[in-house]
Amino acid sequence: MGNVGKSVTRIDAFDKVTGRAKYTDDLCDKSALVIKIVHSTIAHGHVKKVDIAEAEAVPGVVKVFTCFDVPDIPFPTAGHPWSTEESHQDTADRKLLNAHVRYHGDEVAAVVAENEVAAAQAVRLVKVDYEELPFVLDPQEAMKEGAPQIQEDFPGNVLKHTSINNGNYEEAIKEPGLICVDKWYDTATVQHCHIENHIVFAQGENGRLVITSSTQIPHIVRRTVGQALGMPWGKIRIIKPYIGGGFGNKQDTLYEPLAAWVSQQLGGRLVKLDCTREETFVSNRVRHAIRSHIVSWLRPDGTFVARKLEAFSDQGAYASHGHSIVAKGMGCFPQMYPCPNIQADAYTVYTNKAVSGAMRGYGIPQAMFAVESHTDDICKALNMDPEGFRRKNIMPVGFKDGFSKNENYYDSFGQCADKAMAYMDYRNKYEAYKNQTGPIRKGIGLSYFWYNTGVWPISLEHSSCRMVMNQDGSMQLQVAETEIGQGADTAYAQMGADAVGIKDYRDVHVVSSQDTDVTPFGLGAYASRQTYVCGFSIRQTGEILKNKILAYAHELTRMPVDTLDVVDSNIVRKTDSRVLMPLSELCTEAFYSLSHSEHLTAESTYQIKSNAYSFGCCIAEVEVDIPLCKAQVTKIINVHDCGSLINPALAEAQVHGGMSMGIGYGMSEQLLFDPKTGKALNDNLLDYKLSTFMDHPHLEAQFVENAEPTSPYGTKALGEPPACPVAPAIRNAILNATGVAIDKLPLNPHVLFERFSEEGLINDPWREVKAHV
């Protein structure tokens, strides 16, 4: 007992650092044919003709498939658990290749060649004739009458619209003396930028298709490949090796169905599709840009009377995760700052742009930028202290959400804020920075965040676990919740060791790679769920296994089972703590006994019908160079209450990564589209400004450990939350420094220049002269 809660070394650290760990490309045989995709060079239209003659003549080219060759089967891609109820199923709105192209970068044809160079040459020689259609890049424009029609089944381009109506907004705002704060907030389209681009290889084997893919969700991909190809799901086998990050982009079916279909067409030949960085930016998934309109009505004492939210989510060309993202953001709106009268509307709208899907935070980074920027805007309007206002209005202890049944058991918000404020010297700085003059100013800003754990009750939550003992008392552990760099395997080893009574987590061999033929069924890595959901299945399976071990121990020791336990890899008599035998001795005997041989294993599924709030905050300090229109984050902290920590060092690392993503989201990242063509302008890591560690100060991560009552290990979400509060905290710090509220992301020099000019902080004399001419 006692592996959980310790900062033990990751089980995959050595292999990853030395380069020994195998990723998808490392496992692909060199005989693989290479698939390269011909992408649409227009934003919207119909493919009339594809001329492949020249391309097929390139030496080394095996075959070119076009949008006219693929099966007429639309399929869904979202990495959601399947629903047997049709109304809850994901939208099936794309084919393997598309004749109706809906964005610049859509898939039109696929070249198969013996090597990469021949494939690239052939891609350049495929000639596509289009009938061009008007396109639309802005969701609100796309909702207007007469806008281009993007998906045949969705007139008006609205994929989905949902509402929340609590109380009576219209009546409530009639109360005399209310103060109204009415503002719009815009977030940018950003990309996950995991190090390893999506890659997949596929081949036939005994009449089945074996697909090895860089994915977060092997079992889900098995289903979607089956759907896309019209094949029985059992005929498909997905293998997931180590992956170089995913952040939600790989919580989607990407090119697995296409690779599988191409292999099938070529008699099961081994084929590989390895995305370029440019394809990753444009033709995988991006984070939804969401425009939010928030109207708050308050009494002068700072109490909310009524609030309205309208959110417009830019889906891009295909449904992917669709409305789930903005719906999650809207869902937290009435919870975070409870208010009796709420009117909220969320729209997910198709546009002719890169497809938006899941990305770390799943709608909450966008929602927090709007909500927490708005909170500071309210404080400015009311002349109230942002920290005090939040404490007064934030979700109270004991709050229970009617739908999810989530309960706010602790004062997580207040405790996290206290820690963050102490580290940053928040109060003194906030006051000191309020009324600065001069070109270089400092500011400090705060943002809370709301999050939850997993997807229950919107979708299925469960986890299956298998444990298999070895002769030496060590064991294998398998779950379907994937290691995607976050360190999940190590947490499983720690929890598994404690569940069974194994002394050292290193004696728990987590089978890191998932193989749908072998791994118990489960859903994958997403929704910050892995440690939470696996906690249930590991504890349950560990108990089943331990009972088998103790039953066997009873046979060997003749002691009653209920006096026995497994402690530190020994069979112990609880009544006097005497070690009766090492677990290794028991296992060896069980393996080879001539009287009773038994392979000690256990396997079980736990369906989780609970969810857990996971709250915290970020405080950022900035230095703003007004004439240079630059803001630099100089100090920053995130504090999280994600329950009891399974591995504090890994938890801290998780927070560092999220904060880094948050800084990029806040300060510099934005995928730009040419308004004239719809083409992505900066689909590379030079022009897309992912932040570097030169753009970060020290990233401070701290925790409040209130044990989560619903979890066997007291744990809850930490994967996504760190990315959620950073951008609004930085935005509020710039507000504190300069008095200028900036309502769109990223807070880059272009935006600062525009806003500082509008607010009169910058006056270029030559520009005024020009204006007069």
Next chain:
Amino acid sequence: MYDIKELYEAESVRDAIRLRLEHPEAQIIAGGSDVLVQMREGKRAGKELISIYTLDELRGVCLDMEDNLRIGSLTSFSHLTKHPLIRQHINVLGEAVDMVGGPQIRNIGTIGGNTCNGVTSADSASTLHAYEALIELTGAEGVRRVPIKDFYLGAGKVDIRPDEIQTAILIPKASYENTCGYYYKYAMRNAMDIATTGCSVNVRLSPDKQTFERVRVAFGVAGPVPMRAPGAEAAAGGQPVSAETAEAFGLAVVGDINPRDSWRASKAFRQHVAVEMARRCLVESVKRCGGELK
């Protein structure tokens, strides 16, 4: 895997010239940090390459007979930054090229490649313009030296004849002696970035450090090629070392430069930061000369 038609490796400068004449379509490759990127993008896919990367005679920094600084064209950015002669005479150049990309790029990238690309954003270019560098080109007919402002013919176009390779960059003694300079790279992040605009200033102060004897300033990304700002230089040259001069110097930049609107930055934004950068670079240059703004 790169789509390279043929690769010819030059064994000497003379051999490189021969290869240039034999393969007029071929592209010269040094460190490859730009050429290979373009090749991968398909822009130069399927081309022949002449590699000059192994010609060590083109590496290093020295003073020639007239004490001009001679920088071999294949000198890498990181070697340039650390070179004692650079540090002593033209430290700002070493600092400027230390802002290129990341450490790996600075180890492979060469100053010759940086200038031969002819791009306005090259981190070395504004400083080389501000120091009136001479480009040495060696061809079948011999060696010629071209002032850097004439070497840049237009965006992406430089004056290299079909038989030539660039062999050195020279900084005349008259240009570097008794000067201190400062380069400001305006980029959207603090590493791994291309300049939104860049400004390099160098000054020579009077012995009493009260007067600007000479001021030079050049910009990258203020026009299609790197450019000097003559109006600004005139506004500060011969003037007292003062905040007013720095202010006038900065404002004069607006009349000299011609940045354009692009999705990377607006013209108004580039103008705004150019003025501020010029002023700050002048102030920093004065400080480095041991002067003080009154």
